[in-house]
Amino acid sequence: MFTAARPARWIIPVVLLIAWLGIGGGLGPYAGKLGEVATNDQAAFLPRNAESTQVIEAQKAFQQDETLPAILLWTASDQGDAVSGRQRAEATRALESLSGTEWIAGRPSPALVSEDGLALQGIVQLRPDLGEELPDVLERLEQAGASVEGTSVQVAGPAASQADLSDAFAGIDGLLLGVALSAVLVILLLVYRSVLLPLVIIIGAVFALGLACAIVYALADHDIVRVDGQVQGILSILVIGAATDYALLLTARFREELAVHGDRIAAMRSALRESFGPITASAATVALGLLALLLSDLTNNRALGPVGAIGIVCAVLSTLTFLPAVLVLLGRSAYWPAKPRSAAEKAGSHGIWSRIAELVDRAPRKVWAITLAALIACAAFAPTLTSKGVPLDEIFVNDAPSVAAQKTLSEHFPGGSGNPAVIIASADALGPVAAAAESVDGVDSVAPVTAGGRPGGGEPLVVDGRVRLDATLADAADSDAAKSTVAALREAVHAVPEADALVGGYTAQQYDTQRTAEDDRTLIVPVVLAIILVILVFLLRSLLMPVLLVVTVALNFLATLGVSSLVFTHVFGFSGTDSSVPLYGFVFLVALGVDYNIFLMSRVREESLRHGAREGILRGLTATGGVITSAGVVLAATFAALGIIPLAFLLQIAFIVAFGVLLDTLVVRSLLVPALVRDIGPTAWWPGALSREGTSHRSGAAAGTGPR
Numbered sequence: 001m002f003t004a005a006r007p008a009r010w011i012i013p014v015v016l017l018i019a020w021l022g023i024g025g026g027l028g029p030y031a032g033k034l035g036e037v038a039t040n041d042q043a044a045f046l047p048r049n050a051e052s053t054q055v056i057e058a059q060k061a062f063q064q065d066e067t068l069p070a071i072l073l074w075t076a077s078d079q080g081d082a083v084s085g086r087q088r089a090e091a092t093r094a095l096e097s098l099s100g101t102e103w104i105a106g107r108p109s110p111a112l113v114s115e116d117g118l119a120l121q122g123i124v125q126l127r128p129d130l131g132e133e134l135p136d137v138l139e140r141l142e143q144a145g146a147s148v149e150g151t152s153v154q155v156a157g158p159a160a161s162q163a164d165l166s167d168a169f170a171g172i173d174g175l176l177l178g179v180a181l182s183a184v185l186v187i188l189l190l191v192y193r194s195v196l197l198p199l200v201i202i203i204g205a206v207f208a209l210g211l212a213c214a215i216v217y218a219l220a221d222h223d224i225v226r227v228d229g230q231v232q233g234i235l236s237i238l239v240i241g242a243a244t245d246y247a248l249l250l251t252a253r254f255r256e257e258l259a260v261h262g263d264r265i266a267a268m269r270s271a272l273r274e275s276f277g278p279i280t281a282s283a284a285t286v287a288l289g290l291l292a293l294l295l296s297d298l299t300n301n302r303a304l305g306p307v308g309a310i311g312i313v314c315a316v317l318s319t320l321t322f323l324p325a326v327l328v329l330l331g332r333s334a335y336w337p338a339k340p341r342s343a344a345e346k347a348g349s350h351g352i353w354s355r356i357a358e359l360v361d362r363a364p365r366k367v368w369a370i371t372l373a374a375l376i377a378c379a380a381f382a383p384t385l386t387s388k389g390v391p392l393d394e395i396f397v398n399d400a401p402s403v404a405a406q407k408t409l410s411e412h413f414p415g416g417s418g419n420p421a422v423i424i425a426s427a428d429a430l431g432p433v434a435a436a437a438e439s440v441d442g443v444d445s446v447a448p449v450t451a452g453g454r455p456g457g458g459e460p461l462v463v464d465g466r467v468r469l470d471a472t473l474a475d476a477a478d479s480d481a482a483k484s485t486v487a488a489l490r491e492a493v494h495a496v497p498e499a500d501a502l503v504g505g506y507t508a509q510q511y512d513t514q515r516t517a518e519d520d521r522t523l524i525v526p527v528v529l530a531i532i533l534v535i536l537v538f539l540l541r542s543l544l545m546p547v548l549l550v551v552t553v554a555l556n557f558l559a560t561l562g563v564s565s566l567v568f569t570h571v572f573g574f575s576g577t578d579s580s581v582p583l584y585g586f587v588f589l590v591a592l593g594v595d596y597n598i599f600l601m602s603r604v605r606e607e608s609l610r611h612g613a614r615e616g617i618l619r620g621l622t623a624t625g626g627v628i629t630s631a632g633v634v635l636a637a638t639f640a641a642l643g644i645i646p647l648a649f650l651l652q653i654a655f656i657v658a659f660g661v662l663l664d665t666l667v668v669r670s671l672l673v674p675a676l677v678r679d680i681g682p683t684a685w686w687p688g689a690l691s692r693e694g695t696s697h698r699s700g701a702a703a704g705t706g707p708r
Contacts, residue, residue, distance in 0.1 A: 028210035050512035055504025067125035070159035119412035156405035205243035208318035243315035289591035353625030368675035381562030386576035419477035429499035442485030517579035560660035632665025
């Protein structure tokens with residue numbers, strides 16, 4: 001253990017351990033406090049420069065107080081029966097009874113009968129700052145509506161959707177973290193068969209998460225970054241997964257070095273020297289890939305960029321400081337009861353990775369041809385993945401009350417009821433704008449907002465020379481038909497002279513978000529690929545090899561999208577994905593997926609410099625196969641944990657990343673890349689020194705063990 005002759009050797013590990021214990025104890029609680037500074041108001045995450053976003057700002061002038069609409073909906077208890085005049089009067093009295101309560105803004109509307117006579121609706125404007133009180137307020141609304149005899153009552157509208165969204169994210173801090181850490185612990189116990197090491201790795205990941213959450217909390221509290229439930233959940237998964245991946249690489253290398261060096265500090269120095277480059281390069285690809293999201297015009301994309309990058313930096317910091325300190329202090333006991341083995345001992349054990357390396361060496365062209373054909377076949381289905389947004393009834397994976405209420409509302413009232421298109425225009429052009437809007441196919445009705453805050457029934461409210469009109473759409477507000485109507489509506493009102501008209505509202509927001517997401521993919525995807533390519537060029541000192549790796553990772557992404565399209569449609573029953581899902585999937589899968597190729601090829605380069613190109617690929621694959629596969633399984637399991645949150649967006653992200661990581665780890669990195677490099681030979685390292693076979697390796701040439 002500690003020797004009196006050289007006590008200074010232990011100062012740095014002890015100081016680092018004490019520092020991280022202080023960080024963990026002082027900042028750890030912030031991992032459960034991000035919800036305090038998070039917002040799940042979807043209006044805050046719209047495109048910055050879109051027309052619908054401009055409308056949100058403009059329409060604030062037409063409201064004495066900002067409100068959150070809730071729609072009370074009544075249908076006859078006996079299906080198919082029409083609602084009676086008595087029931088309509090009772091519904092109106094129930095709505096009037098809510099006036100004057102502290103959580104109501106203004107007077108509720110009277111009960112309106114649907115055209116088919118089978119339903120009633122009334123709109124209640126709630127205060128937008130109810131927060132955690134919102135579910136209780138909605139329950140009181142439902143109780144008030146239950147006084148109408150012979151009817152069933154439901155609550156729909158933005159207030160109901162926001163309450164269900166908040167409920168979906170309730171307890172996200174503890175539940176998601178608990179599931180992810182449990183999955184990681186089980187996998188690490190199976191992989192290492194060690195008692196202490198899995199706990200050390202998990203503690204390091206938790207410390208990294210606590211530090212990241214504390215930094216993000218401070219930034220969000222000062223409105224420097226924005227956090228919502230999705231960003232909050234992804235941050236936890238990203239830090240735990242990345243920190244564990246980097247820790248696996250370092251601990252595996254330290255275990256090898258312990259078998260070579262008798263001194264644990266010398267072993268750690270060697271392990272850090274050989275692991276520092278791959279770990280920091282891998283972290284840089286993910287962090288810079290995430291920061292590329294700052295180029296997006298969607299606020300939630302820009303929010304994830306810096307938050308995710310902060311998480312990655314904290315994960316690397318923990319891996320390169322806390323983990324080495326603990327491993328040095330524990331030494332071989334960290335792996336007990338397993339015994340550290342060198343790479344040569346593992347290579348001679350004839351394990352599965354030795355057999356895979358032999359297969360790659362024996363028939364490289366057959367291996368890469370078969371795997372390439374399989375990936376291309378899967379990628380052929382990628383264009384079938386629809387990313388135009390999901391309808392309201394698919395946002396939640398479970399049967400959310402707001403979804404059921406919205407379905408009932410759409411059955412009896414115009415599809416756009418409760419979510420009208422909002423038109424802001426010059427008051428002098430009110431008539432022509434209204435006429436132009438009414439002439440558009442798909443618009444059911446148009447009415448200006450009056451001083452009472454509701455459309456129709458009085459003189460239009462004029463604010464700063466402008467008026468607001470609400471256009472109720474005939475189709476469901478989240479449908480493709482409604483989005484097409486918004487596009488036509490904009491064209492019609494923009495053509496009215498001197499109207500300076502803008503069209504917003506829920507459907508317009510979905511339309512603008514979809515178009516912005518498409519523009520973002522066109523811009524950000526090439527930027528991320530360029531970032532990864534540059535990092536690989538500097539790390540591997542080659543041009544052809546980085547291009548090869550980027551192409552294979554991109555192919556893996558397309559194959560994953562193809563499989564996802566089939567699974568989402570035929571297994572989960574989704575009609576499509578959120579417009580941001582492909583971009584999120586690309587950034588995570590490509591940036592994280594290239595990590596495993598970095599881990600592999602950096603080791604291959606190291607071995608090739610010693611033993612030649614052919615022997616290098618075989619030794620590198622054998623030495624890293626187990627640890628990289630373990631890292632991929634851990635990362636896939638952590639992202640799969642996102643599936644416990646009952647939102648289609650996060651379930652889709654969870655599947656794409658988890659499946660894609662496994663496909664990359666088990667097929668692309670294990671078979672396709674090694675077989676291609678083996679078949680191409682030293683030329684794969686062009687124009688680096690390794691491409692000049694016979695002069696590239698040091699010890700191999702000296703010992704007469706050059707490439708065969």
